[in-house]
Amino acid sequence: MTNNNPIGLFDSGVGGTSIWREIHNLMPNENTIYLADSKNAPYGLRPKEEIVALSMKNTEFLLDMGCKIIVVACNTATTNAIKELRSKYDVPFIGIEPAIKPAANNSATQTIGILATKGTLSSELFNKAVEIYQHTKIVEQVGHGLVELIESGQMDAPEMDTLLRSYLNPMIAANIDYLVLGCSHYPYLIPKIKKIIPEQVKIIDSGEAVARQTQHILREKVGLASNRKGSAVFYTNSDQKVLSSLLNNEYQVIKKDF
Numbered sequence: 001m002t003n004n005n006p007i008g009l010f011d012s013g014v015g016g017t018s019i020w021r022e023i024h025n026l027m028p029n030e031n032t033i034y035l036a037d038s039k040n041a042p043y044g045l046r047p048k049e050e051i052v053a054l055s056m057k058n059t060e061f062l063l064d065m066g067c068k069i070i071v072v073a074c075n076t077a078t079t080n081a082i083k084e085l086r087s088k089y090d091v092p093f094i095g096i097e098p099a100i101k102p103a104a105n106n107s108a109t110q111t112i113g114i115l116a117t118k119g120t121l122s123s124e125l126f127n128k129a130v131e132i133y134q135h136t137k138i139v140e141q142v143g144h145g146l147v148e149l150i151e152s153g154q155m156d157a158p159e160m161d162t163l164l165r166s167y168l169n170p171m172i173a174a175n176i177d178y179l180v181l182g183c184s185h186y187p188y189l190i191p192k193i194k195k196i197i198p199e200q201v202k203i204i205d206s207g208e209a210v211a212r213q214t215q216h217i218l219r220e221k222v223g224l225a226s227n228r229k230g231s232a233v234f235y236t237n238s239d240q241k242v243l244s245s246l247l248n249n250e251y252q253v254i255k256k257d258f
Helices: 017-026 048-064 075-088 100-106 124-131 146-151 158-173 186-194 207-222 240-246
Strands: 007-011 032-036 069-072 111-116 137-142 178-182 202-204 232-236 252-255
Touching: 007 017, 007 048, 017 032, 017 207, 017 232, 032 048, 048 069, 048 075, 069 075, 069 207, 075 124, 100 111, 100 124, 100 178, 100 202, 111 158, 137 158, 146 158, 146 186, 158 186, 178 186, 186 202, 232 240, 240 252
Parallel strands: 007 032, 007 069, 032 232, 111 137, 111 178, 178 202, 232 252
Antiparallel strands: none
């Protein structure tokens, strides 16, 4: 079954491009439309009702563009709003959640760390997932300020290293052997994180698994694109420079109020 309509992705900002990259690498023939709601970032500090409303607004933008499937490339939006999105819209949704399962199942020290936003860590969906792993010590840490620095183009600011050390050092002291990144912005910080944590601590993010699940749902229910190179268009309601720089200035970034 062939379906050349685009895959739609949205995030509270630029971080979900880490998910987009995995999808694009796995399915280069697919057309994609990415929506960065940077004006309202971070979602992690907002109440659930607001996160749901913003997620619906983003979904409707992408549906108006003819998207055949929506990837909620934001942990906070997934854990707070995906149930409401699936009940309201007749299109498949792919969510992104912190990858607790592979970390907990493979941890030798039975201690894992999770770095995420407040909105994700306090969500009902996240806490239900945590309850399954009673025999694993889960060290949770809210990444206060990290998304804001990434969104403002200050990934290499000294403050970023200071914040990361303050968040990761207690996890190291607790003897974690897996670090789960529970925000789609955080994979961009992996090079910095690797300089802080011991070499034996494995870092897990959800990007590759989300891409595989998207491919599976397309193949089973929606249809994959035909055998040609796909296009990629990016929209933001904030400054285009940060998004363009994360994409190495290789793609069109359109500023649009939404």
